[in-house]
Amino acid sequence: MATFLRPLSYRYQWLYDLISRTAALSVGGEKQFRHLALKGLTIQPEMKVLDLCCGSGQTTQFLVNYSKQVTGLDASPRSLQRAQKNVPEAEYVEAWAEDMPFEDNWFDLVHTSAAMHEMTPTQLQQILQEVERVLKPSGYFTLIDFHHPTNSVLWPGLATFLWLFETETAWQLLQTDLPALLTKIGFQQVEPILYAGGSLQVIQAQKP
Numbered sequence: 001m002a003t004f005l006r007p008l009s010y011r012y013q014w015l016y017d018l019i020s021r022t023a024a025l026s027v028g029g030e031k032q033f034r035h036l037a038l039k040g041l042t043i044q045p046e047m048k049v050l051d052l053c054c055g056s057g058q059t060t061q062f063l064v065n066y067s068k069q070v071t072g073l074d075a076s077p078r079s080l081q082r083a084q085k086n087v088p089e090a091e092y093v094e095a096w097a098e099d100m101p102f103e104d105n106w107f108d109l110v111h112t113s114a115a116m117h118e119m120t121p122t123q124l125q126q127i128l129q130e131v132e133r134v135l136k137p138s139g140y141f142t143l144i145d146f147h148h149p150t151n152s153v154l155w156p157g158l159a160t161f162l163w164l165f166e167t168e169t170a171w172q173l174l175q176t177d178l179p180a181l182l183t184k185i186g187f188q189q190v191e192p193i194l195y196a197g198g199s200l201q202v203i204q205a206q207k208p
């Protein structure tokens, strides 16, 4: 699965951004897309915020407007170089999300956008456990990613998008009950909200 467009979209940031901005039109545009998972949360300047799998800083650029202590983590050195250039206000760490080099109870907020669909079920489980570990008690985990559409009219569009740009892990995410997984790991108040005919899920979950 996936076509030649996937490596191209990772090689050329303008192409990745064009695709994600076009996809974000389904929820009213990129700014709206990048804020959906943060809705209703109060982020103070001194709060430690992690943009998990930050890519080239597409969401980091919005997070630095709230907090002075934003860290972006990604496994790709090329993405991190771009993120450093695009959003120099944040700090960056090259690491695997499933083995984060942070102390326990370190962050007030861990956010991840459009990244968990790249993980195998095993990776996903490890990453969510890591998120729980690095969050402070009462800290929040926020996520936005694909979801199985609830409106069948949205299926052809999503299926075409996944076929063009994604791998089987994105299809696996559609079969995954993320709220149940987060609850099993120990999160509380796991509140999923669906957008774009159910093809996007936003989750806010709190560590007890």
Ligand SMILES: C[S@@+](CC[C@H](N)C(=O)[O-])C[C@H]1O[C@@H](n2cnc3c(N)ncnc32)[C@H](O)[C@@H]1O
Residues within 6 Å of the ligand: 020, 052, 053, 054, 055, 056, 057, 058, 059, 073, 074, 075, 076, 079, 095, 096, 097, 098, 112, 113, 114, 115, 118, 123
């Ligand atoms: C689709 S991009 C999302 C980028 C950005 N968060 C956004 O909203 O556009 C997924 C990112 O996850 C990173 N990634 C994939 N697997 C990872 C892993 N196991 N650990 C850390 N980063 C990973 C990739 O390098 C890539 O930058």
